[in-house]
Amino acid sequence: MSNPKGPKFIQYFQPVIDGLRELGSSARPREVYGWISEHRNVPKLEIEGTTKGGQSKFENKVGWARFYLAKAGLIATEQRGVWVLTEKGRATNLTHDQAYQLFKAIHSAFPRPDKAEERNQPRSPTDDEDASAPDEKVYLNQDEIQERLVELLRSTTDKGFEELCARLLRHIGFENVKVTGQRGDQGIDGEGYLLINRFVRTKVMFQCKRYDGTVGPEKVREFRGAIQGRAERGIFLTTGTFTKGARDAAALDNATAIELVDIDRLLQLLIEEGLGVRETKALTIEPDFFVAYQKKN
Numbered sequence: 053m054s055n056p057k058g059p060k061f062i063q064y065f066q067p068v069i070d071g072l073r074e075l076g077s078s079a080r081p082r083e084v085y086g087w088i089s090e091h092r093n094v095p096k097l098e099i100e101g102t103t104k105g106g107q108s109k110f111e112n113k114v115g116w117a118r119f120y121l122a123k124a125g126l127i128a129t130e131q132r133g134v135w136v137l138t139e140k141g142r143a144t145n146l147t148h149d150q151a152y153q154l155f156k157a158i159h160s161a162f163p164r165p166d167k168a169e170e171r172n173q174p175r176s177p178t179d180d181e182d183a184s185a186p187d188e189k190v191y192l193n194q195d196e197i198q199e200r201l202v203e204l205l206r207s208t209t210d211k212g213f214e215e216l217c218a219r220l221l222r223h224i225g226f227e228n229v230k231v232t233g234q235r236g237d238q239g240i241d242g243e244g245y246l247l248i249n250r251f252v253r254t255k256v257m258f259q260c261k262r263y264d265g266t267v268g269p270e271k272v273r274e275f276r277g278a279i280q281g282r283a284e285r286g287i288f289l290t291t292g293t294f295t296k297g298a299r300d301a302a303a304l305d306n307a308t309a310i311e312l313v314d315i316d317r318l319l320q321l322l323i324e325e326g327l328g329v330r331e332t333k334a335l336t337i338e339p340d341f342f343v344a345y346q347k348k349n
Contacts, residue, residue: 062117068084072141105199108316180223208262227245257286258288266294267295
């Protein structure tokens with residue numbers, strides 16, 4: 053994909069529109085990411101690379117594209133986590149030059165924050181390629197917190213990471229979770245049960261890997277082989293990322309289901325469950341409020 057001028061995420065303006073159009077004019081972000089990665093020539097390094105806060109660089113760029121398309125009235129968000137093409141969006145086909153002009157028009161309209169308030173404003177990707185797309189951010193300091201969480205997670209011991217993953221699984225509804233990791237157990241680090249309804253529960257085995265890089269398909273296949281016949285499904289958690297081959301291996305038909313939890317999803321779950329992070333209240337000064345009451349120069 054070429055990008056002659058402007059921020060790199062501009063190249064995803066039309067692919068986001070095309071993906072939503074093909075997916076029935078509405079889709080969840082992951083469905084859009086998947087469509088673009090399958091139908092556009094996205095560099096492997098971009099798909100597997102992560103920002104300092106642990107988010108996929110590819111997904112972050114697509115998120116910024118969605119943000120600008122929404123500002124242009126081409127995409128609406130009827131509920132958090134669902135992207136919808138508007139009537140205007142359905143009829144839109146942008147060349148790169150048109151996408152660049154759309155970006156410039158919207159970006160130039162952004163207010164210039166007062167220096168005292170800059171820390172409360174989303175960082176622009178034109179200044180920082182790792183800045184999180186605004187729609188994906190819930191807290192003002194989420195980038196900073198996620199960067200620190202990545203450092204902390206990757207500094208845990210192997211046993212510590214296994215125990216943390218077990219605690220996380222308990223928080224999201226698993227029962228009878230225990231860490232079983234030991235030599236000779238083919239990489240299985242723990243097991244537990246997920247309650248499907250009041251009468252049915254399914255056995256799950258999990259594997260935890262502290263990686264800085266990527267996990268390939270061979271690791272997923274080895275894990276599936278280890279749990280075959282011993283559990284209904286598996287969960288593979290890592291502080292790294294998964295290659296496309298690993299995701300394809302996990303989604304293999306007629307095989308034991310494997311759920312993949314990469315660093316990005318791991319951070320989301322920790323924040324959602326309040327594990328290792330705590331929400332605090334903060335006040336923000338609004339200087340414009342006082343302008344009318346101040347001495348005129």
